[in-house]
Amino acid sequence: MSYTPMIHQYLDIKAQYPDAFLFFRLGDFYELFFDDAVKASKELEIALTSRNGGKDEYIPMCGVPYHAVKQYIKVLIDKGYRIAICEQMEDPKLAKGMVKREVIQMITPGTIMEDESLEPKKNNYLAALSSFDDGSYGYAMSDLTTGETKVTMISAWDGVIEELDANDVREIVLDPAFDQNRKEWLTERLNVTLSEDANDIVPEHLKAIVSGIDQEKLLRPLGRLLNYLVITQKRSLDHLQQADVYHINEYMMIDPHSRRNLELTQTNRDKKTYGSLLWLLDDVKTAMGGRRLKQWIEKPLLSEKKIEDRLNAVSALKTHMLERETLRGSLNEVYDLERLVGRVSFGNVNPREVLQLKRSLDQVPDIKKTLAEISDEALKTYGDEMDPCEAVRSLIAQAIVDDPPFSTADGGIIRKGYDETLDRYRDASKNGKRWIAELEAKERQETGIKSLKIGYNRVFGYYIEVSRPNLKLLPEGRYERRQTLSNAERFITPELKEKEQVILEAEEKRVGLEYQLFSDVRMKIKEFAARLQKLARLVSGLDVLQSFASVSDKNGYVRPTFSEDRTLAIENSRHPVIEKVMKDGAFVSNNVHMDKTCDMLLITGPNMGGKSTYMRQAALTAIMAQIGCFVSADQAVLPIFDQIFTRIGAADDLVSGQSTFMVEMDEARYALTHATQNSLILLDEIGRGTSTYDGIAIAQAIVEYIHQHISAKTFFSTHYHELTFLEDKLPRLKNVHVGAMEEKGNVVFLHKVLSGQADKSYGIHVAKLAGLPGDLIDRADEILEGLEKEKGKQVPSDQVAVIREEAAAEEHPVSRPHDEKPEQLDLFGSPEPSRIAKISRREQKVIHELGKLDLMTMTPMDAMNQLFTLQKELKK
Template sequence: MSYTPMIQQYLAVKAQYPDAFLFFRLGDFYEMFFEDAKKASKELEIALTSRNGGKDEYIPMCGVPYHAAKQYIKVLIDKGYKIAICEQMEDPKQAKGMVRREVIQMITPGTVMEDESLEPKKNNYLAALSAFSDGSYGFALSDLTTGETKVTLISGWDGVIQEIDANDVREIVLNPGFDKEKKETLTEQLSVTVSENESDKVPGELEANTAGIDQEKLRSPLGRLLNYLQTTQKRSLDHLQPADVYHINEYMMIDPHSRRNLELTQTNRDKKTYGSLLWLLDDVKTAMGGRRLKQWIEKPLLNQEKIEERLNAVEALKTHMLERETLRAALGEVYDLERLVGRVSFGNVNPREVLQLKRSLEQVPPIKQVLAEIGDSTLERYGQEMDPCADVRSLIDRAIVDDPPFSTADGGMIKQGYDETLDRYRDASKNGKRWIAELEAKERQETGIKSLKIGYNRVFGYYIEVSRPNLKLLPEGRYERRQTLSNAERFITPELKEKEQVILEAEEKRVGLEYQIFSDVRLKIKEHAARLQKLARLVSSLDVLQSFASVSDRNGYVAPSFSNKRVLKIKNSRHPVIEKVMKDGSFVANDISMDKSCDMLLITGPNMGGKSTYMRQAALAAIMAQIGCFVPADQATLPVFDQIFTRIGAADDLVSGQSTFMVEMNEAKYALAHATQNSLILLDEIGRGTSTYDGIAIAQAIVEYIHQHISAKTFFSTHYHELTFLEMKLSRLKNIHVGAMEENGKVIFLHKVLDGQADKSYGIHVAKLAGLPDNLIERADEILRGLEQSSDSHKASEEQPDSVHEPKVVEEIAATERNSSLESANEEAEQLAFFADPVPKSMKKGMNAREQKVIHQLVRLDLLTMTPMEAMNRLYALQKELKQ
C-alpha cells in the first residue's frame, strides 16, 4: 500500500539519515515516526501515539514542541544519539502542495553547539581516524565550539586509545570499512559515538585549515573530519582554526588505566570532579581557563625548558600577591571568549553574548598592565602578545545597547545613532504611538465618553473600544464596527486606519532592519575571529598559571627542581588531594628518596597503612611538576618522566568478562611492554588475585624483570613479606615499610614510611576494624598462632638451625624464573650470609620460640638510622610481645 504524501516525504528524508533521530517539523512540533518514535518515546519518556499513514494503517508517532526542543535534544545527545533537524523551508500558507522540508543541521555528540549540552570547563571533541597499512594511524581532533583543531600521527592502536581517553573524545569519524573489533572497543569500552565518512579529501573551501600540512597521513584524518563537519553542519565553518600538528612524544604518556587509578580528572568511585587532581588545582576564573587546565593535566610536558618557563611564571605570580589578586579580579570579568567567538562565527550568537564579548575585551588593558608590573619574562611575553582588539570593542560599543534583549526577534538591541534609517523608523513608530494617545484624548472630548480607549492586538490591529451603555453617544457615520464583545464594541475610523498603516509598517521595518544590522555587526566581528582566538588562548593559559600560583600559595607547595641523574628526592611529601579533603592538618608527610643507585622501592606494611597513598603522591608530584605547578612538599627534586604506569586497586572488568587477576595482569603487561628507564611504575599488591605460591612467583618475577630489563623508577607495594629478601639480591632495590603498632590489642596505623621491612601484616586487626564478628576474629587469631608455631617447629627441625633460608617455594620458583648465569656460587653464598641468624646459640638456651623471635628482631634493628620516636615505638612493640 502507499503512504500519504507527508509520510512519503518523511521516509525519503529519513533514508538519508538512517543513524539519526529525524526531528520532522510539522507546525509547532518536531514529530518522529515508526522506529524513531518507539525509541524516542522510551528515551525521552514521552507519550507514544499513532496517526493514519495511509489506507487502513496507523503508524507510531511521538513529538516534542519546537520551542522546547533543546531540552529533549540534550537528553538524546547525552546518551550518545544523533539528531537530524528537518525544517519547513516555505510558509505553509503560501506553499503549493506539500510543504518543502530539508535537514538544515545534524546535531551529534561531537558537534553540539548549544550551551544546554555543553560543560563550561570541558572541551567537546570530535575526532577522526585513518588507519594505514604499516599499523600507524592518523588522528585529527576538533572542538567545534572553540574552533580548535589538531592533528597527529600515532604509531599503534594502544596510542589511539590513549589519545581518545586523554582528550575525552565524544564522537569519532571512521571510514565505513574500519576494523570491526576495534570499532567495538571504541563503542563498548570507551563509550564513544562512532560515525562514518568515506571521503578523506580536504574540501576546497577549507583548504586553509591544512596550511603547511603536506604529509598524507595527517591530511587524511583531517580531511575526513572536515568533510563530516561540512556534511552535518551545512553552514560556514570559518571559525575553525588552522590545524595544529602536535607530536604525542612531546608529552608524558599516561595510559587510561593509570589516568583513572591516579584520579586525575575524576574519582573512581562516583566519577565526579570533587576529589580529583583537577578539582584540587582548579582556582581558575574563566571557563576557558578550566578547559586549558584539564588539557595540561592530561598532557604533562617533557621539555624541561618549557616546564621551567611555567614554573617561573607561577613563582612570579605567587610572590606578587597584590598583583595576582588584581589579575584575578580582571579575569573574573572575562567571559568564555573561545566559545563566544565560535558562536559568532557559527551564527547562533545573541545580543547579550555580543555584549559579553565587549566586556571581556575591556579587561585586556588592565591585564596587560599587571603583567608588565610583575616583570617575569614569560608573563611579559603574554602581555605583549595580547591584542586588546580595540576596534572590535569599539564596534560593539557603538552598535549594541547596554542592556540588550536575549532574543533578536523583537528588536531593541541596536543603539540610537548607529543607523540613520533605523532611527527614522523608530521615530515614526514613537511619534505614531504619541499620535494614538493624542487621538484617544481627542475622541473622548468630542464624544463625551470618558471610558473610551484605543487599544491594539495582533489580530485586529488598532481599535477604539466603547462600552455598550455609551454606544448611543457615538456620532453617526464616522465609526466602523470592527469587533463585538459581550460588554463593549470595537470600532475603527478613517484617521485611525491611516495612522495604523504608518505605525505598523515602521514597526515591521524596524524589527527587520535591526536584525539585519545585528547580523552585519556579527559578520564584522567574525572577520577578527583569528585575533580573538589567539587572545583567548593567551588569557586561558594565564588563568591556569595564576590558578597554580594561588593553589600553591594557599597550600604551602614548593617549586620543584629537575635532575638529569635520575634522582627522585621529595622531603615531607604529601598527597595533595587527601591532605585537602582531610582539612584538619592531620596528614602524615613522608620522605621519598631514590638516587641513581636506587631504582626500586619494595614497600611492605599493613593494609590501610598508607602504601597506596605513598605511591600515588609520588606520581601526582611528578605530574604536578611537569605541568608547571608547585608540589606538596618541603623540597622536591625529580627526573622528567616520559611515562607513568600504575596498577593500583582491585576491580573486575565485567564488560569484558575479566577477573580482578586478569585485569591486574593486563595492566602489568602493558607497563612492562612500554616502560623505559625514564618511566615511573607503581605496582600495588601484584599477585593477590591467585594462590599464594603463584602470587609470590609472579610478583618476584615482575620485580626481577623490571630491575634487570627496564630500570625504571618503581614503587612495588606487596603483602608478600617473603619478597623482602630481594634487597640483598637486587642491587638497586630497597626495602621500606609503613609503620604500625599494637596497643591494647588494637592496631594503630602510624602512616609513617620507614626503612626496612614490616614485621607483620596486621591483617586480623584490620578485619577487626572492619567489624567482623568477635568469635570469627578469635578463631582467626587461634589459627594464626597455630600456623606460626608450626613454622617455628619446621625451622627448628632443619639441618642447619642457625640459618634462615629463603622459603622453599620461593627457591623453587626462583630456580625456574632465574637466568642460569645468575645462579653462581658467589650469589648463593651472599644470600645465605644475609639470612644467617645473628643470635648466638648460647643466647638462645632456655628461650621459647617467641622470645627467640623477639631477640632475633632486636639484634636486627638498625638504631643509627631510626629516629628516637621510631626506636621507642619499636622497642615498645617488642616489649609487649615478650609480655604476652
C-alpha cells in the same frame, strides 16, 4: 503505500538520514513519525500519539514545541543519538502547494553547539581516525565550539585509546571499512558515538586549515573530519583554526588505567571532579581557563625548558601577590572568548553574547598593564602578544545597546545614532504610539466610556475595545466591528485603520533593519576570528598560571627542580588532594629518596597503613611538576618522567569477561611492555588475585624483570614479606615499610614510611577495625595462634593459606625443623626435587588439568566453575 504528500516528503528526507532522529518542523512543533516517534517517546518520556498518514492508516507520531526543543535535544545527545533538524524553508502563508522543507543541520554528540548540552570547563571533541597497513593511525580532532583543530600520528592501537581517553572524545568518525572488531571495542569500552564518512579528501574551501601539512597520513584523518563537519553542519566553518600538528612523544604518556587510578580529573568512586587533582588545582577565573587546565593535566610536558618557563611565570605570580589579585579581578570579568568567537562565526550568537565579547575586551588593557608590572620574561611575552582587538570593542560599543535582549526577533538591539534610517523608523513607530494614546483619550471623552481602550494583537492589529454594557453609548456609522468577545466588542475606525498601516510598516521595517544591522556587526566581528582566538589562548593560559600560583601560595607548595641523574628526592612529601580534604590537617608527610643507585622501593606494611597513598603522592608530585605547578612538599628533586604506569586497586571487567586477577595481569603487562628507564611505575599488591605460591612467584618475577630489563623508578607494595630478601639479591632495590604498632591489642597506624621491612601484616587487626563480629575476631586469633605454634614461628596473617596448604599434604607429608627457613623460589631456574616430592598423584592430576585451562578465553564464571571442580578433586 499511498501516504499524504506531507508524509511522502517526510519519508524522502528521512531516507537521507536513516541513523538520526528527524525533527520535522510543522508550525510551532517539531514532529517525529514512525519508528522515530516510538523510540523518541520512550527516550524523552513524552506522549506517543498518531495521525492519519493516508487512506485511513494511522502512523505513530510525537512532537515537541519548537521553543523548548533545546532541552529535548540535550537529552538525546547525552544518550549518544544524532538529530537532523528539518525546517520550513518558506512562509506557509505564501507557499504554493507543499511547504518546502530541508535539513539545515545535523546535531551529534561531537558537534553540539548549544550551551545547554556543553560543560563550560570541558572541551567537546569530535575525532577522526584513519588506519594504515603498517599498523599506525592518523588521528585528528576538533572542538567545534572553539574551532581548535589538532592532528597527530599514533604508532599503535594502545596509543589511540590513550588519546581518545585523555581528550574525552564523544564521537569518532571512521571509514566504513574500518576494522569491525575495533569498532565494537570502541562502542563497548569507551561509550562513544561512531559515525562514518568514506571521503578523506580535504574540501577545497577548507584548505587553509591544513596549510603547511603535506603528509598524507595526517591529511587523511583531517579530510575525513572536515568532510563530516561540512555534511552535518551545512554552514560556514570559517572559525576552525589552522590544524596544529602535535607529537604524542612531546608529552608524558599516561594510560587510561593510570589516569583513573591517580584520579587526575575525576574520582573513581562517584566520577565527580571533587576530590581529583583537577579540583585541587582549579582556581581559574574563566571557563576557557578551566578547559586549558584540564588539557595541561592530561598532557604533562617533557621539555624541561617549557616546564621551567611555566614555573618561572608561576613563581613571579606567587611572589607578586597584589598584582596577582588585580589580575584575577580582571580575569573574573572575561567571558568565554573561545566559544563566543565560535558562536559568532557559526551564526548563532545572540545580542547579549556579543556584548559579553565587548566586556571581555574591555579587560585586556588592564591585564597587559598588570603583567608589565611583573618582572618575568614569560609573563611579559603573554602581555606583549595580547591583541586588544580595539576595532571589535569599538564596533560593539557603537552598535549594541547596554542591555540588549537575548533574541533578535523583536528588535531593541541597536544603539540610537548607529544607523540614520533605523532612527527614522523608530521615531515613526514612537510617534505613532503616542498618537494611539492620544486617540484613546479623545475617544473616551467623546463617547463618555471611561473603560474604552485601544489594544493590539498580531492577528487583528489595532482595535478599540468596548464592554457590552457600554455598546449603546457608541455613535452610529463610525465604528466598524472587527471582533466579538464574550463580554466585549472590538472595533476599528477609518482614522485608526489609516494610522495602523503607518505604524505597522515602520515597526516591521524597524525590526527587519535591526536584524540586518546586527547580522552585519556579527560578520564584521567574524573577520577578527583568528586574532580573537589567539587572544583567547593567551588569556586561558595566563589564567591557568595564576591558578597554579594562587593554589601554591594558599597551600604552601614549593618549586620543584629536575635532576639529570634520575634522582628522585622529595622531602616531606604529601598527597595534595588528601591533605586538602582532611579537615584536621593531620596528614603525615613522608620522604622519598631514590638516587642513581636505587631504582625500586619494595614497600611492606599493613592494609590502611598508607602504602597506596605514598605511591600515589609521588606520581602526583611528578605530574604537578611537569605541568608547571609547584608541588606539595618541603623540597622536591625529580627526573622528568616520560610515562607513568599504575596498577592500584582491585576491579574486574565483567563486560569483557576478565576477572580481577586477569585485569591485574593485563595492566601489569601493559606497563612492562611500554615502560622505559625514564618511566615511573607504581605496582600495588601484584599477585594477590591467585594462590599464594603463584602470587609470590609472579610478584618476584615482575620485580626481577623490572630491575634487570627496564630499570624504571618503581614503587612496589606487597604483603608478601618473603620478597624482602630481594634487597640482598637486587642491588638497586631497597626495602621500606609503613610503620604500625600494637597497643593493648589494637593496631595504631603511624602512616610513616621507614627503612627496612615490616614485621607483620596486622590483617586480623584491620578486620577488627572494619567491624567484623567480636566472636569471629577471637576465633581468627585462636586459629592464627594454633597455626603459628604448628609451624614453630611467627607467621604473617596473609600467609596462613601457605601453611594450611602444606599442612594438608595427604600422601607425602614432609616435616621441617622448626628453625629451618622457608625455601625461596628460584624463579628462573629448575623446580627443586624436594618441592616435587610433596605433590601426590591426585595433586599432579589437578595441576595437569589446571595447566590445560585457557584462562584468556574464559569468563569469570567459567573459571569459578573449573576451580570448584578441581578443588572437589583435591578434597576427595
